[in-house]
Amino acid sequence: MNGDASYSELFNACRVLFGHEIDLSVDFLRYLHHDGVKAAFRRKAKETHPDLAAHVSPHNAPSGSELFHRANEAYELLGNFIRNRGIRLKTDHNFNPTRTYEKPPESARHTYHHGSLPPRPLPFGRYLYYRGIIPFRALLDAVTWQRGGRVTIGSIAREWGWLSHSDVEAILSVRPAGRFGENAVRSGLLNPFQVKLLLMNQKSRMRRIGQYFVVHKMISGQEMERLARDHYTHNLVFGK
DSSP states (O other): OOSOOOHHHHHHHHHHHHOTTSOOOHHHHHHOOHHHHHHHHHHHHHHHOTTTOTTOOGGGHHHHHHHHHHHHHHHHHHHHHHHTTTOOOOOOTTOOTTOOOOOOOGGGGGOOOOSOOOSSOOOHHHHHHHTTSSOHHHHHHHHHHHHHTOOOHHHHHHHTTSOOHHHHHHHHTOSSOOOHHHHHHHTTSSOHHHHHHHHHHHHHHSOOHHHHHHHTTSSOHHHHHHHHHHHHHHHHHTTO
């Protein structure tokens, strides 16, 4: 895998492993660490590898193999980026070619934000980071933990009888790759209202990211409740 990767290639690789909902940024790439990428790849491998995913039937194995291949390519690209953090990224519309990215020292991976809160709505994990309560690495670990327990909307649609296994495989194979719900609508297998219901149900089942910090004894349950109220107020003030 060539180390000369653009922002768009790195972000696409992150989406393959971490999903489309993740809030990607240069900071995310700068503090991305191997353990988080490896955990995300293992989870994705269980979902896509024909030999590991028990639900994949022989006639669907080719598409499963293709999805696993994409996950493996993403893992290799991000792993190479982490090993060579000082490489110069290929120029794209967001990149200043005079700037290079050096691998941060170990202590930087545990860096806390020192500054004011951005005046915009924030996801709860980002809010905790920008409050200076958790380091950026803990935020990445929490996102990986949260996604590891997430039920896919394809699984929910099958559970409700809206899609068959072959329907799900067909949607995952749509090119260009994109969000599952958008591809399902484009394929005529689901309508926008169904996708909205599936996303709402998925969100209701998702582990709260704040649980990670309580379980790992980084924040007490009582303090978490207070921070959740503060977060609600912040987003209310800034329009979410």
